[in-house]
Every structure is written in structure tokens, then in C-alpha cells.
Amino acid sequence: VFLGWSKCRGGRKVGALTYNSEVPQSTQQGIYMENGSGGFLADLTFVGGNFGAYFGNQQFSTSHLVFVNCKTAVQVHWDWAWTMQDFVIEGCENGLVVTGGAGGEHSTGQSLGSLILMDTIVANTPNGIVTSLHAENSTSFLLQNVGFFNVKTAVTDSLQQRTLLAGGDEIYVESWGFGRMTNKDGVGAFVNGEHIPAMNRSQELTGVQYDKMKPSLFTRRRPKYYDVPANKVMNVRALGAKGDGKTDDTAVLNSILSGAANTSSVVYFPFGVYVVKDTLRFPMGSRIIGQVWSQIMGTGANFEDEMQPRAVVQVGRPQDPPGIIEIQDMMFTVSGPTVGAILLEWNAQEVSKGSAGMWDSHFRVGGAIGSNLQKGNCPKNTGQVNTQCKAASMLLHLKPESDAYLENVWAWVADHDLDQPNRDQIDIYVARGMLIESKKAWLWGTSSEHCVFYQYQISGASNIAMGMIQTESPYYQPVPKAPQPFRTGLFPNDPTFNECSTSDARCYSAWALRIIDSSAVYILGAGLYSWFFDYSQECLNTNDCQNRAVEIQQRSDLWVYNLCTKAIVEMVTPIGGVATLAKDNINGFLSSILAWLEGSKDVTGQRDFEGFQLFTLNGLRNQNVPETCKTALSAKVLCDFWVSMFEEPGYRGTLGNKTLTDSVCDSGCGKSLQSWFDNVNAGCQGYNISGEIPTLHGGRMWAGYNETCLKDPETGLYCNDLIAEFSSVTSIREMPQSEMCSECYINRLALMQSSSYSIYDDNYKSDLELVYETCGETGPTDTPPPVSPRPDEGSTLCVSEKWHTVSQGGASCEQVASINNVSAVALYSMNPQIFDCNSIPDNTELCLPLSCGRIISYTDQDTCSGLEAAHDFEPGDVQRFNPWVYRDCSNLAGAIGFFGNLLCAALQNGEYVHGTPGSGGDTVTPHPGGTGYTSFPIDPPNNATIAEGTTIKCGRWHVSAEGDSCATICLSSDINIALFVAANPSLGSEYSECTSSLVSGNAYCSGPTYDWEDTEDL
Structure with a gap:
């Protein structure tokens, strides 16, 4: 045996060549792997021997393994899930041998559970694949984009001695397999050696293409820097960093990293623990290499505020141009308490495929000396949450617009204390695992474990390829019930668990994977496990440690292959759809499905309402508010679009249509509005948005929803519909007492009085006082404080x-x-x-x-x-x-x-055409509600005088003419009047004075740039 390999997650073997005897009687093996929970292998070549590789492991990823003249190239004797990609098998007797299956239905034995072989060439090998296909619920096996060249039999059933897939000189297999499959209609069935629908293979995600085959998914091995001269390697220790686990290295490391990026140097971190007390920035152009997982450890006050999460390490900055980022052999960690820490924030955009990548780098939170998150601080089963053990807000955030290539990345929240002899279990709390919002990302051989909300969330992303992901839920859940002990709403699409019944504790456990509003997502192997229910493993006997594993919302072009779960009732839960149950897909020790294709063609997980935004992130770019505030403001409101009309203040009467009212009054809408309001109120406290309190518009919608959806407790009818049928009178004093004193009428007025976001004023106050007096009721009648200044009639x-x-x-x-x-x-x-x-x-x-x-x-x-x-x-x-x-x-x-x-039947106010007096720039269709900002400044119009004080950082100009009003200028330019007068101070601060202050012939800025208020470059 050349190499015995029994490894845990995070281990890697790359780049080796093994030579074994090529005589027929040879018993030599290139690699012998008997067990473990791995792992990643890549770029290995095996020549000769009885077995090139003899594999067995829980879950594993292997890429670009080459086998030449072996008796058997690869034999897999057991696994739960395996993804094999880009194999080359040449001149062997047997290509891939699968020994046995997982067993029949309800079998507890485990041989081979689930395997994908993809992007592979088998040539000049008589027996391409030899397997034993027992019956339904046996091994899930998938071939995808595999070419057989000069192969006698492509796939053989060794037990029944029959050919499952014939060989030949040139046999191309796009997608073929056997196992349980859920089709595009959500129907599950066993597929016995048939064509399996193949994913679209987005060009964004593909790399090399072998002759007569489709392009393989892109891979890139970690760079070696053999040709980099010594004077281009910057040793951080030699340049002043301590790495002693005590000294604050933030300033010196940021200086080194900045200099290295500017000189195309490699930054070398010798083994050590580098403490940072503020964000460490990896600039674009950085090439970083550690030594046996050199640690970056965040600690201190900057990372202790849950409401203001902060990156420990930031890779690139938002809006940085595309470039190169290469990180390898690093570890990211914290020394608690650090509830506000984001261990790694990734903004990098690649300049070429794979140029923004991270290899063999891991996340570890707690369970080690120096972390302040060990048994002494954070023992299990104490009956309460120790807030000092709330260790991070998130492990890894792939930000919108970013690109990322990740290979062999393990994100682990400690479930036990590594540095105690007994490895005692501990309670460490991290809210979120990996949040993926990228426009393109590859994740090969990654794992995320023990986070409270989710392990992986793909949100608003596109072009995502994931090859063998692995997750575990926290051992302590559901005590406390998720999302406790954290606040939701601080990051996009945080799960709230509001859908869970209080009596169903198994619902309150972390999601393994959530996919929301994303496209072109390819999952190629997943092992999703739940081992405990409040530290008890009795649930393994009934396979119900938790209810749900994968949530899908509003997505198509989603392809999931070889999904494996343990002790989770629902394998896949599409919103509004039928869940795929583990009990229907038992495969030995686990449950597995060969393919889940319900979201491959049509939208699956379709919400009742697509939702709408009150603000967009782009529109908030120039607002000086925290990121958590912007996230809360830009969250989708999952309601009927009609609800957005409540943004304007007004009395909410009957809608005149029960079907419409039922849709507007959807209970989920009320929860969504409340969530939006609560999160904005918490995240934006103390800030204003364009002179208004941040909750103003959403608060009005929530008040409008409540006023519209109030029901009569006796009949169940909408109160507004009942009130609309009341007697017609000219004064409230003329109302029949039975109507005035009805629960609907009293409660309707009282509801308005209870909210500052309603139009309750002194007139309604008088009405409510009269109602209480007449009907013998009591209650508050005072006018609530206004949420925004109430303009007088003249303004x-x-x-x-x-x-x-x-x-x-x-x-x-x-x-x-x-x-x-x-x-x-x-x-x-x-x-x-x-x-x-x-x-x-x-x-x-x-x-x-x-x-x-x-x-x-x-x-x-x-x-x-x-x-x-x-x-x-x-x-x-x-x-x-x-x-x-x-x-x-x-x-x-x-x-x-x-x-x-x-x-x-025409646009309101028509279209405004650039170049004429009173116009507003390019041809503009007025749709009030745009951001008002522009990206780049332009010169002001010729023969026009710039109004006094008007900013020159302007990308859209308006030359005033007789008859203009500020209102029509704002509409034609899609700019908020508050921003318009701010950019043109000569118009005064009072909106009512704006029109009278316009000077005919003057040029006014109707589209300031996002940075118009910055003065440092003027």
C-alpha cells in the first residue's frame, strides 16, 4: 500500500504519482482508505497495481484522478455519498468497481450508498463500471458527462451477470443512473438504469471540454508559486507581525497586505495565531499562503455587537474592480465573546475563471485553547443560554456580485472541546453558516456544521455549483428553539421559523440548505445529517431528530443530484409544494435520492406572493446608515402588491371585493410586514432616510393592512365591508346607535388610534370620544405622536x-x-x-x-x-x-x-424629451420612486447658468423654464424632492417654497451622483 488514508473533514491530498507493479499477480494498492469522514483528494496519478485506489468513507470529493494500467482503477467498498469528477481511466481491466449496495428497503446495512461519476473518460478498459444493482432502494448511482472509448461493457451488473449499459468504440453518456428520483412534477419513483435529465451546464461554470463530450465543470487546483522569486514573498513575522495569540496584529498585517497587493507579492503567514481587533483586509491582488492552517483570530469590542455585524476578514471591497485573490492553508477563528463577528466577508470578483479562490482553508469557532469558548465557559445542558458563548453572526458571506472558487473548505462550530482530554460536548452558538449571494461560485468539497439558522443559504444568487456538501445540525437543538438565541432580519432572507407550530419542537432546528430566489444552481452530492435531539440520540432509532433539511423558495433551473439525509423527516421542502420524505427513500443507513428535479424546469417553492421591496440596496448606496439597516429596509415584503398602495396615508375603506380582500389580508403578509417593521426599527434606530424615519412607509402599510383586515368577531366578515353598508348620514351624531356601538365600528376607530402610522387626528379623536360616551365604553383617545412632521395646510x-x-x-x-x-x-x-x-x-x-x-x-x-x-x-x-x-x-x-x-391609456404627464426648456435630461418616463441618483457626472447644459450652490457632481440636469414646478421636475427626473432641494440649496429647505424659488434659465441638478456629498475630491 503506497498510502493509507483515513481522514476527517478538512484533510487533503493533492498532486502525487504512485507506481506499482504491473505484473498480473500484484496485490499492491495506490491508496487504501477504510473509513473516515472526509474529505478531498485531487490531482493524483496511479500507475499499475491491483487497485489504483481502494476507497471507503462517509462522504468524499475526488477530482482529476488518473489511473493507468491498473487491474482495477477504483474500488469503492462503502460510502454514504461520494462525488467523483474528472477521472481519466486508461488501459485498466476494470474501471470503477462498486461492491454491493446499501441493501433493500429498511436495510440497516451499508455498503455503497450514493455515488456520482462525472466529467470522466474511460478508455481501452474492457469493463468500464462493475456494480451490483440489487433492487429498489439500493445504491444511488449517477453517470453524467462520461465517455467510454474502446470499452467492451460500459456498466455491468456483477450479481446478475448482465450488461446494463453497452460499451463500444465511442459511447457518450450524458446522464444515466439508477435510484430514487423525484421528477419535475414532484412525483417520486425508482429509476432502474435509465436516462436521467441532465442539468443545463451554464457556460459560466464550465471549463475544459474533452472530444465528443460536453464541457466539464470548471476546477482549478491551488497555485504553487514555484516560479515566484524569494524577494516577492513577504513573511509577515519577518515584517513585524507577532502571531503569538496575544498581540493585536491588525495594523501591521493590513499594512503588509496592502503593500503586497500593490507589488504582486505573495504573503506568507508562518504557523501561529494572529490576533486582530478590527477588520483585516485582503485587497484585490492578494496571494496569501499559510502554514498548517495559520489562524486569523478576531476578538474585542468591534466584534461584540450583534446588531452591527463586522467582518473579521474582508476579501476585497464592494465595488472593487475584478482581479485576483488567492488564499490557501489559512484558518479563520475568534476568541469570544464575538457575537457580531462575520468570520470572512467575500466581495472579490474574478478577472478570469477561478482567479478569486480559496483552497484548504477552514473556519473553527470554539473548542480550542485561546478561544474562550471551551467547556469551562460553555458547558452543555445548563438550562439557559450563556450569552458569552454567542460566538459569531456568520461564518462566510459571499456578497452580491462576487465570484468565488472554494475547494476543500470546512466551516465548523465546535460541538466538543478539542483541547480537553475527554473531548466534552459544549454549547457554542453561531447564527449562520455560509450565505451565498454570488453571481458565480464553485464549492468543491465544502462542509458547514452546527450553526443555528442554516448551514448553507443560497439567496438571490446565480450560477452556483456545489460538489459534495456536508452538514450537521447543532446537537443542542431544539433547546433553545431556532432562531434563538439570535435576532433574525440582520442578513437577507433570514429564516424566522414563524411557520413552526409551538407544539412541534422538531421544526425548530437549523436548515441544512436553503435556496431562495436563485437560478442555475447545481447540487452534485450532499450529505445532510442530524444526530441529536437536545443531546439525545434516541431519535436515530426513529429517524426524526428534526423535521426539515432543504427549503426551496421561488426557483427554477435547480438541479439536485445524490441528496442523502440522516434522521430528518423531510428531505426537501418546497414552499407551497409536496415535501420529499426520507421514509420513502430509505437507502441503508441513510435516505437518498438520485435526483430531485422538481425545480429543474418550472418554478418550484412558489410563494403565494412574489413580494416587493420598499427600498433597493442600490437605491440606499448613498445613505449613511449601517449595513444591517440597509438589509432590513431592502427586505422583500411578501404580500399582495395591492398592499403597497397603503404606503400613502389614507382612510382604509372596503375594497369592494372579497377575493381581493382575502388576498390582501393573507396572514403571511401580516407576519412579513411585522418582520419588516421590527427589523427596520431595530437595525435603523437613530437614523433617517431622506429626512424620514426609516419605518414610515412600511409602518403605513402595516397600519393599512391591520385596518383593512379587521374582522367582526361574531360573523367573521370584514369590518370595512360591514361599515360600508351602514346608514348614510351627514354626521356621526346621526348614526343609529346599533351601528355606532357595533364592535366593528368601535374597534376600527380604536385601531386607528393605536398607531402613529394611521391618519387618526383631532377629528377622529372627537369621533372616538363620542363613541365611547354613547356606547358606555372606555379607552384611550389621545392623538398618537406623529411619525413625521404634519404639514400645515399652506405647505x-x-x-x-x-x-x-x-x-x-x-x-x-x-x-x-x-x-x-x-x-x-x-x-x-x-x-x-x-x-x-x-x-x-x-x-x-x-x-x-x-x-x-x-x-x-x-x-x-x-x-x-x-x-x-x-x-x-x-x-x-x-x-x-x-x-x-x-x-x-x-x-x-x-x-x-x-x-x-x-x-x-397614456403615461401620466407624458414623456419629457431632453434638449427643450423645462425638460429633464434623456427621454424619461416619470415613475416616481426611483433612487434619483446617477452613476457618473456630466457637464451642465451650454448657455445655462448653474443655480447658486448647486452641486456639480451631477449626471442629469434640468434647465428651468416658465411654468415649471418642482413637482413636475421631480417626476420627470424620478428624483425625491428631498434629494432635489438638497442638491440645489438655492431652492430653500421648505418644499412649499421650492417652485417659487425656481429661476427661469438656471440649470438645476436633477440627478446627483451617489458620492455628490463627498467633498474630499472637490
């Missing part, structure tokens, strides 16, 4: 500066809209004094929205496409002219009962 801003007074006899929104050629929906949104669109009282003064130019009528039978065809519109124009209409047009008919049957 009310009307976008169009046009008004309409309702004549005697009242009017409806539809009638006012028809007379003035405006949108009824916009009219309602802009005028909070409209309680009921079907009955606007006499003498009500209404601010008119901008004119549509043209309006059309429709019926409840019309569709968007039908209206577009009938009126010669372009596809999508109905939504373009009427932004309140859903993308699928489903709310069109329901709006008639409340708003009437009129639609805008």
Missing part, C-alpha cells in the same frame, strides 16, 4: 398643483377621474381624505394627480392582452400606464367595484 405639496372641489351631491373617484383625465387609483392614493372611492363628500378639495392624456374604460371580462390588442398598445403598456395593475393582470376586474372602470 401641502400637490404634485400637479391642480385641485378639484367636489360639487353638491358628492362624487366618486371614477367621476372625478373622468372629468379631469386622471387615474382614479392615483387620485385615491394622493388624497387621504377619500374614505370611500364610491362616495366622496360635498366640498372635498382634492389634489389631482398628473393627467393621463387619455383614458379608456374596461369591463370585468377584459384582460391586459385583450385591451392592448384592442387599443393598439405595445405588450405591457397596460401595466406601464397603470403601475397598480399586476403583472398577470389578476387584479384588474376586482378594482372595478372600488375604483371604477377607467384606465390610463
Whole structure:
């Protein structure tokens, strides 16, 4: 035996050549691996011998192994899950031999459980693959992108002595296998040696292509730097870093790393523990190599605030140009308490495939001397959470727009104390494992274990390839129940576990993997394990230590192969879909499925509502608020889009349509609004957004939701619908007592009084006082403090500066809209004094929205496409002219009962064309709600005077002309008026004075750049 290899996770063997005897009687072996929980092997060549490699392990990744003239190239005698990629087998008698299977249904024996062989060539080898296919629930085996050249039999069943897949001179196998498969319709069945649908292989993720085969998935081995001269290697110890586990090395290391990146030098960290008390920055251009996992240890006050998470190590900065980052043989850790630590934040973008990569580098939290997170501090089963053992917010964050190549990376939160003789179990708390938001990433041979929320989360990402991932849930869960002891909402799409029933403790355990709003995701082998329920292993007997492993939300182009779980009831849980159960897919000791394809073609895990954002991260770029605040503000609100109309203050009356009201009042929407509000309130405390409190718009929506969805406790009907049927009176004092004193009417007013985000004012205060007096009820009636300054009548801003007074006899929104050629929906949104669109009282003064130019009528039978065809519109124009209409047009008919049957058939206020007086720049369609910012400055218009004090950091200019108003300028330029007056201080600080301050012929900035307030480069 050349090499005996029984390794745990994190171990690696790369780049070796073994020569064994080529005589027929040889019993030599290149590698003998009997067991373990690995691991990663790559770039090994085996020549001769009885076995090139004799493998057995729990889970493993092997890449680019070459076998020449072996009797048997590879024999696997046992595993749970294995991913073999880019093998070359040449001139052997047998290519791959699989000895036995996992056994029949309910078998507890384990031979080979699950295996993928992909991107592989088998040539001049009589027996390509020899296996024993017992029956249903035996080994899951997948071939994908495998070429057989001059092979007698491609796949042989050794037990039944039959050919499963014929050989030949040139046999290409795109995707073939046997095992349990869940198809695109969510139906599970056993596939007995058949074609398996193959993933799309995004060009972004592929590398070399062998002749007559599809391109292989990209791999890159770690760089060796053999050609780097000694004067280009910077030893951090020689340059002043201590690495003694005590001295703060932050400043000296940041200086060394900056200099090395600027001189294309390699930075060498000799073995040691390098303490950093603030963020250590790996600049783009860095090439970093450690020695036996040199440690970067974060500690100190900068990492102790859960509400302000901070990176211990930051790889590149946001907005850095693409480049090179190479990291190998490093370890990232902390010395607690460090609840706010993000051990590694990755912003790097590659300049070529694999140029931003990390190899053989690991994360370890606790369980070691110097961590302050050992048995003495953090023993198990104490009955309470020791906050000093809350050790990190996240292990690894692959940020949006980043690219990453990760190979052999193990992220471990200690479950036991490594440096105690008895290896005692301990309670260490880390909220999140790996959050992947990249636009492209490869993860080969990675593992994430023992985090509270999830081990892996792929969120808003694309082009993600994962080859053999491995997870374990925390041993202490569900005590405490997830998400305790951490706060949710500080990072995108944090799970809340709100869907769990309080009586179902097994629901409150960490997700192994979540995939949310992502595309082109390829999972090629996964071992997801749960070994304990509150440190008890009795649940292994019933295979129910926890309920769920993998959550899918709103995704297609998702391909999952060879998924294996242990003691988890639901293997895959698509939101709104049918879960794939472990009991239906038992495969020896584990449960496994060959392929889960429900999300391969169609959207799976489809939420009731796609959701909408009140703010975008890009739009918040120039806001000087913490990252956690931006994350909270930009979170999706998972509600019917109608709810977004509550952003404008107003009385919330009946919607006139029960189906619509039921959709608006979805219970999940209420939870989503509350979550948004609570997270923004916590993450943005003490800050303003464009002069407003951060919770303003979401708070109004939440108040509008509550006021709309209030129900009569006796009948279960919506209170607003009941109130709409009350007697018509001119004063509340004329109301019949039975109506005034109804629970709906009392509770409706009381609900408004309870929120600063409603339009409750002195008039409603008088009404509520009268109701309480008349009905013998009591309760608070005071006006809640305003969340924003209430403008006096003289300072009310009307976008169009046009008004309409309702004549005697009242009017409806539809009638006012028809007379003035405006949108009824916009009219309602802009005028909070409209309680009921079907009955606007006499003498009500209404601010008119901008004119549509043209309006059309429709019926409840019309569709968007039908209206577009009938009126010669372009596809999508109905939504373009009427932004309140859903993308699928489903709310069109329901709006008639409340708003009437009129639609805008042209843009509100028309289009503004650059170059004429009063215009706003490029051809602009006014859609209020844009960021208002521009990316790059441009010169101001010729023959125009820049207004006094106006910023020159401006990418969009407006030359004022007679008849202009600040409102129309803002709409045409899609800029918030607060930003407009800030960039043009000559217009004053009061919005009501803005229009009168405009000077004809002056140029005003209507699109400042994101950095317009920075003065250092002026």
C-alpha cells in the first residue's frame, strides 16, 4: 500500500504519482482508505497495481484522478455519498468497481450508498463500471458527462451477470443512473438504469471540454508559486507581525497586505495565531499562503455587537474592480465573546475563471485553547443560554456580485472541546453558516456544521455549483428553539421559523440548505445529517431528530443530484409544494435520492406572493446608515402588491371585493410586514432616510393592512365591508346607535388610534370620544405622536398643483377621474381624505394627480392582452400606464367595484424629451420612486447658468423654464424632492417654497451622483 488514508473533514491530498507493479499477480494498492469522514483528494496519478485506489468513507470529493494500467482503477467498498469528477481511466481491466449496495428497503446495512461519476473518460478498459444493482432502494448511482472509448461493457451488473449499459468504440453518456428520483412534477419513483435529465451546464461554470463530450465543470487546483522569486514573498513575522495569540496584529498585517497587493507579492503567514481587533483586509491582488492552517483570530469590542455585524476578514471591497485573490492553508477563528463577528466577508470578483479562490482553508469557532469558548465557559445542558458563548453572526458571506472558487473548505462550530482530554460536548452558538449571494461560485468539497439558522443559504444568487456538501445540525437543538438565541432580519432572507407550530419542537432546528430566489444552481452530492435531539440520540432509532433539511423558495433551473439525509423527516421542502420524505427513500443507513428535479424546469417553492421591496440596496448606496439597516429596509415584503398602495396615508375603506380582500389580508403578509417593521426599527434606530424615519412607509402599510383586515368577531366578515353598508348620514351624531356601538365600528376607530402610522387626528379623536360616551365604553383617545412632521395646510405639496372641489351631491373617484383625465387609483392614493372611492363628500378639495392624456374604460371580462390588442398598445403598456395593475393582470376586474372602470391609456404627464426648456435630461418616463441618483457626472447644459450652490457632481440636469414646478421636475427626473432641494440649496429647505424659488434659465441638478456629498475630491 503506497498510502493509507483515513481522514476527517478538512484533510487533503493533492498532486502525487504512485507506481506499482504491473505484473498480473500484484496485490499492491495506490491508496487504501477504510473509513473516515472526509474529505478531498485531487490531482493524483496511479500507475499499475491491483487497485489504483481502494476507497471507503462517509462522504468524499475526488477530482482529476488518473489511473493507468491498473487491474482495477477504483474500488469503492462503502460510502454514504461520494462525488467523483474528472477521472481519466486508461488501459485498466476494470474501471470503477462498486461492491454491493446499501441493501433493500429498511436495510440497516451499508455498503455503497450514493455515488456520482462525472466529467470522466474511460478508455481501452474492457469493463468500464462493475456494480451490483440489487433492487429498489439500493445504491444511488449517477453517470453524467462520461465517455467510454474502446470499452467492451460500459456498466455491468456483477450479481446478475448482465450488461446494463453497452460499451463500444465511442459511447457518450450524458446522464444515466439508477435510484430514487423525484421528477419535475414532484412525483417520486425508482429509476432502474435509465436516462436521467441532465442539468443545463451554464457556460459560466464550465471549463475544459474533452472530444465528443460536453464541457466539464470548471476546477482549478491551488497555485504553487514555484516560479515566484524569494524577494516577492513577504513573511509577515519577518515584517513585524507577532502571531503569538496575544498581540493585536491588525495594523501591521493590513499594512503588509496592502503593500503586497500593490507589488504582486505573495504573503506568507508562518504557523501561529494572529490576533486582530478590527477588520483585516485582503485587497484585490492578494496571494496569501499559510502554514498548517495559520489562524486569523478576531476578538474585542468591534466584534461584540450583534446588531452591527463586522467582518473579521474582508476579501476585497464592494465595488472593487475584478482581479485576483488567492488564499490557501489559512484558518479563520475568534476568541469570544464575538457575537457580531462575520468570520470572512467575500466581495472579490474574478478577472478570469477561478482567479478569486480559496483552497484548504477552514473556519473553527470554539473548542480550542485561546478561544474562550471551551467547556469551562460553555458547558452543555445548563438550562439557559450563556450569552458569552454567542460566538459569531456568520461564518462566510459571499456578497452580491462576487465570484468565488472554494475547494476543500470546512466551516465548523465546535460541538466538543478539542483541547480537553475527554473531548466534552459544549454549547457554542453561531447564527449562520455560509450565505451565498454570488453571481458565480464553485464549492468543491465544502462542509458547514452546527450553526443555528442554516448551514448553507443560497439567496438571490446565480450560477452556483456545489460538489459534495456536508452538514450537521447543532446537537443542542431544539433547546433553545431556532432562531434563538439570535435576532433574525440582520442578513437577507433570514429564516424566522414563524411557520413552526409551538407544539412541534422538531421544526425548530437549523436548515441544512436553503435556496431562495436563485437560478442555475447545481447540487452534485450532499450529505445532510442530524444526530441529536437536545443531546439525545434516541431519535436515530426513529429517524426524526428534526423535521426539515432543504427549503426551496421561488426557483427554477435547480438541479439536485445524490441528496442523502440522516434522521430528518423531510428531505426537501418546497414552499407551497409536496415535501420529499426520507421514509420513502430509505437507502441503508441513510435516505437518498438520485435526483430531485422538481425545480429543474418550472418554478418550484412558489410563494403565494412574489413580494416587493420598499427600498433597493442600490437605491440606499448613498445613505449613511449601517449595513444591517440597509438589509432590513431592502427586505422583500411578501404580500399582495395591492398592499403597497397603503404606503400613502389614507382612510382604509372596503375594497369592494372579497377575493381581493382575502388576498390582501393573507396572514403571511401580516407576519412579513411585522418582520419588516421590527427589523427596520431595530437595525435603523437613530437614523433617517431622506429626512424620514426609516419605518414610515412600511409602518403605513402595516397600519393599512391591520385596518383593512379587521374582522367582526361574531360573523367573521370584514369590518370595512360591514361599515360600508351602514346608514348614510351627514354626521356621526346621526348614526343609529346599533351601528355606532357595533364592535366593528368601535374597534376600527380604536385601531386607528393605536398607531402613529394611521391618519387618526383631532377629528377622529372627537369621533372616538363620542363613541365611547354613547356606547358606555372606555379607552384611550389621545392623538398618537406623529411619525413625521404634519404639514400645515399652506405647505401641502400637490404634485400637479391642480385641485378639484367636489360639487353638491358628492362624487366618486371614477367621476372625478373622468372629468379631469386622471387615474382614479392615483387620485385615491394622493388624497387621504377619500374614505370611500364610491362616495366622496360635498366640498372635498382634492389634489389631482398628473393627467393621463387619455383614458379608456374596461369591463370585468377584459384582460391586459385583450385591451392592448384592442387599443393598439405595445405588450405591457397596460401595466406601464397603470403601475397598480399586476403583472398577470389578476387584479384588474376586482378594482372595478372600488375604483371604477377607467384606465390610463397614456403615461401620466407624458414623456419629457431632453434638449427643450423645462425638460429633464434623456427621454424619461416619470415613475416616481426611483433612487434619483446617477452613476457618473456630466457637464451642465451650454448657455445655462448653474443655480447658486448647486452641486456639480451631477449626471442629469434640468434647465428651468416658465411654468415649471418642482413637482413636475421631480417626476420627470424620478428624483425625491428631498434629494432635489438638497442638491440645489438655492431652492430653500421648505418644499412649499421650492417652485417659487425656481429661476427661469438656471440649470438645476436633477440627478446627483451617489458620492455628490463627498467633498474630499472637490
